Amino acid sequence: MLMLAFDTSASFVSVAVLDETRVWSYQEREMERGHAEALMPMIQSVLDASRITLKDIGGVAVSLGPGSFTGVRVGLAAARAFALALNIRVYGVTTFEAWAYHVGKPVWVVLDTKRDDYYAQLFDGEGKVSSEPTILSAEQFKEKLPFDALGTGAEKLASEVHCGLIQKISPIAVSIGRVALGRLDHPLPPDPIYLREADVTL
Numbered sequence: 001m002l003m004l005a006f007d008t009s010a011s012f013v014s015v016a017v018l019d020e021t022r023v024w025s026y027q028e029r030e031m032e033r034g035h036a037e038a039l040m041p042m043i044q045s046v047l048d049a050s051r052i053t054l055k056d057i058g059g060v061a062v063s064l065g066p067g068s069f070t071g072v073r074v075g076l077a078a079a080r081a082f083a084l085a086l087n088i089r090v091y092g093v094t095t096f097e098a099w100a101y102h103v104g105k106p107v108w109v110v111l112d113t114k115r116d117d118y119y120a121q122l123f124d125g126e127g128k129v130s131s132e133p134t135i136l137s138a139e140q141f142k143e144k145l146p147f148d149a150l151g152t153g154a155e156k157l158a159s160e161v162h163c164g165l166i167q168k169i170s171p172i173a174v175s176i177g178r179v180a181l182g183r184l185d186h187p188l189p190p191d192p193i194y195l196r197e198a199d200v201t202l
Helices: 035-050 069-086 095-100 138-142 154-161 172-181
Strands: 003-010 012-018 023-030 059-063 089-093 107-112 117-123 134-137 148-150
Touching (some): 003 035, 003 095, 003 172, 023 035, 023 172, 059 069, 069 089, 089 172, 095 107, 095 117, 107 154, 117 138, 134 138, 138 154
Parallel strands (some): 003 059, 059 089, 107 148
Antiparallel strands (some): 003 012, 012 023, 107 117, 117 134
16 A cells, blocks of 8 residues: 655654555655645655655555644644545554664654653564653653663753664654554554643743
8 A cells, every 4th residue: 555654743844655565755854843834845746756646645644743742733634634635544653653663672762852851762672662651851861771762852862861872764754654554454543642731822
């Protein structure tokens, strides 16, 4: 099945088209803002590079978060719109799962919260969840040393606690698509994962 996968939950937009055997095309672009404006042109570009149209897509895979509150909403809104328009299913993948995909060793996936702490979840060497998703400070991570970290907050955490650092090789959208294709019969619902309430100023 051809899967359109994308992530707008962090400081980049990542888009891919793939199936069970190969990646047809992908793009990944760093950006702090403007995810909503960038997503649709990037999707069209990836479709064009794959020489297909939206009618050829059999499913949409999207990051559920955690991450930027607005970014998570942008991705989920787009995925739900595609699902309704094309009569296809949305496959949810947590941001943690996407980063941990095919690492091959125990790792803490650490995501930047833009604060003094981190969204975090532990995975074992087979990519299976070993802890509940949580929010941890650098001081709390010091109690877990030694360990390896991966994710948008990993470099910052490594500078604070001197843990091991693993670099992500494949684009996040590709990992999201791979996770979704691996569980077509039991997908996660497209519900956002925030871990904390949004900052609201009256």
